[in-house]
Amino acid sequence: MPGNASTVFATYRSLTTGKRASVRSGIAHTWLSIGFGPLLTLAIMSGCASTPRHAHPSMHPRRHHAATERTQHPIGATPVLDLSITSDLETLIPALADKRVVLIGETHDRFDHHLTQLEIIRGLHAIHPQIAIGMEAFQRPFQRHLDDYVAGELSERELLRETEYYQRWRFDFRLYEPILRYAREQRLPLIALNLPAELTRKVGRQGIDGLTDEERTEIPEEIDRSDSAYQSRLEEIFDQHPQRDRQSFDHFLEVQLLWDEGMAERAADYLESHPEHAMVILAGSGHLAYGSGIPSRLVRRIPVSTAIVLNDWEGELGPEIADFVLLPQRRDLPAAGKIGAFLKEDEGKLEILSCTSGSACEKVGLKAGDRIVSIDDEPVTGMADLKLVMWNKSPGDRIRLEILRKGWLSGPRLLTREVMLQ
Secondary structure, three states, X not given: OOOOHHHOOEOOOOOOOOOOEEOOOOOOOOEEEXXXXXXXXXXXXXXXXXXXXXXXXXXXXXXXXXXXXXXXXXXXXXXXXXXXXOOOHHHHHHHHHOOOEEEEEEOOOOHHHHHHHHHHHHHHHHHOOOEEEEEEEEXXXXXXXXXXXXOOOOOHHHXXXXXXXXXXXXXXXXXXXXXXXXXXXXXXXXXXXXXXXXXXXXXXXXXXXXXXXXXXXXXXXXXXXXXXXXXXXXXXXXXOOOOOXXXXXXXXXXXXXXXXXXXXXHHHHHHHXXXXXXXXXXXXXXXXXXXXXXXXXXXXXXXXXXXXXXXXXXXXXXXXXXXXXXXXXXXXXXXXXXXXXXXXXXXXXXXXXXXXXOOHXXXXXXXXXXXXXXXXXXXXXXXXXXXXXXXXXXXXOEEEEEEEEOOOOOOOEEEEXXXXXX
């Protein structure tokens, strides 16, 4: 295997418009390089015709059953990967350019996944000046704050506070910051796709039937439950966790359906009201794989051309999972500045449990029981506030830490410490 071919794998299906395409022996074998490692294309050795992946669902009699069907082909028809032919990202972007919607999967905490998303956005934006970015990471009620951020009216910290990012999404914002900053620099619309967490949490506990009439107005009217393969894959995931009763799975399934239908509905509404725009959708790979999460529910609402690009795939590999699957070389975020303390959040208070050995916490004399009141004059009442203040701090940065220390005789004392982060 040449170079570091194992670091990036891509599945490429023949893409057609409105016609059935033959995928014959030796077709579709191309290497692509995206700057983070090579990208390999699957060569499907088959004489069978295949349906264009992302036409309207009525044109896809096999879409909802692709994962469960197992056609018996002769051993001689076994798919083969050709690892010997390489090219670069310039080959991938034109293959996506004629699609109105490109859906790019992610594992939320993988920095390299977000870097590939950004590179694809850059490439497509060079072709389509009017392109929007739909994001699972933000919830619908906070759309106006994304608009204000793109308009330059909010800083990153203000955006995080106004969208309640660290209460609702919680992943390190630095993972997404390059994408959001590019959107602001280029004035690209950022679209909050996700439903409010309050709704999905309640459905997880009580099911859709537990929602009030008012709450029901916030979820999609149309929820397609006909995809048996979709449900089977979710049952496999559910069964990997401690066994619960059937009602628990039904509620779990309804949450997944709400997520996928809700994000598809929001994207479709935007595309319908902005016919001049293309869109890139950034969501967890599980919402995109096999086309049965967001993609099929999107094209059921609005018949747009789409392509699915996944970052990595740990399950069974086959041409039905996506149009492209990337395995970029892993890249970690730069080290974040740390206080070096174990913390306890309780009833609007953030308390130090202990300092790690040799940490900044230990060096400035912080103790178990100290309550963090503020950092750089920003009030801190819990982990979300702490992350909000600390999101862009690096080792060597200094912060002003205000703590409340208990006193047995004198009562609580307010103390200030200058801390150099490690």
